[in-house]
Amino acid sequence: MPPRRVITGRSQEPRRRYAEELRALRTAKGDSLRKLGEALGWDPSLFSKLESGDTLGGPEVAEALDRYYGTPGLLLALWELALSDPSQFREQYRRYMLLEAEAASLWHYAVSVPPGLLQTEAYARELLAAGGAREQELTRQIDARIGRRELLNGSDAPPFRTILSEAVLRAPLRDPGEWQEQLEHLAEASERPNVTLQVLPLGSCLHGLASTAVMFLRLLDGRTVAYTENDHRGELIEDPASVERLQRRYDAVRDMALTPAESRKFIGRMLEDLPCSPST
Incomplete structure (x- = not known):
């Protein structure tokens, strides 16, 4: 050739x-x-x-x-x-990013931070900066993360379910206004027809995902893969038996979570409890 x-x-x-x-x-x-x-x-x-x-x-x-x-x-x-372009992500995430963009549906569990698909720009900036991203790299990573949100927009957007540990909602940003914006964004997202949001209360029993954030992707060929993540590394899991074990843990967490309607009310109460901004 x-x-x-x-x-x-x-x-x-x-x-x-x-x-x-x-x-x-x-x-x-x-x-x-x-x-x-x-x-x-x-x-x-x-x-x-x-x-x-x-x-x-x-x-x-x-x-x-x-x-x-x-x-x-x-x-x-x-x-x-x-x-x-998935090439703007670190090498270890690139294959996952390609699969995410092609997924027919997505299920997620969050241990401590909202899923990247539902983060505001201000939240992404503070989170990535806390992770040690340098200024030049920080800008690129924020652009990339905000760009991923487009996956959930449009008439052909895939169904997305996320279960948020209450701990996600109890760790505010330094700026109260930016934290309010993030909570409002979650509340608005929960109203979308293709998004299901549930909150797992802190008083829930111990479960198999207590320290593991996970995303399941159902692909167009019928396979399901999982991506697990902690503060230090992420791992793409494609072995069917391993994915099945993770799904069973996820199902147990979903059974303990508040319903979508109860979860919207939960976030609404958090917004009502936020301190009022000083009058100008």
Whole structure:
């Protein structure tokens, strides 16, 4: 087979390709970063970070750049590809990310933090920073995690069930306003037709997932795989017997959890108990 011909010489990695295209378009137009910022109304440092790959920005930036450069839809499409590109995750998570994106349904149990699919940007930032992520890597990881939330949006979004240990809801963020935003996000998510959210009260009996966060993915070929995670490592489990044992533990936890309706009321009471913000 003849070697693959490289036509453009640019990166085949979506995130890097997006940055390269932005830089090439600006250079061809003869604009400085300052001029581009003045034309579009954003700080020039944003475009510098976009072109270096330090951040992806938001869809509104990609759309504005498409209009400015006369490339309708091109940059927005590249942005979407970069946002969902599993190569931006650490190697140990990449296969799991690929399977997650193709799953027909998902079941999850959270020991201490909400699932990444339901985290707000502020929550993700504080959590990842606490884990030691450096500033440059932190921005990339936040972009990637927020991008994953799109999996649950749209008419063809897969069913998603999450059981949250009450401990998840008892460990607030440093900023009360950001913590309120996270609780509100969970409450809103629980109202979606494809999301089932349950709370496992702290007074529940000991169970087989007491120290293990787990996600089950039912794949299109009928298989179910599991991904377990703790503070130090994650493990993708594909052996059917091992997955079955984990599912039995999960079923026991689900039997002890509050119903979805009771869980919504539980989160609602937590929101009511939050201290009021000082009047301005």
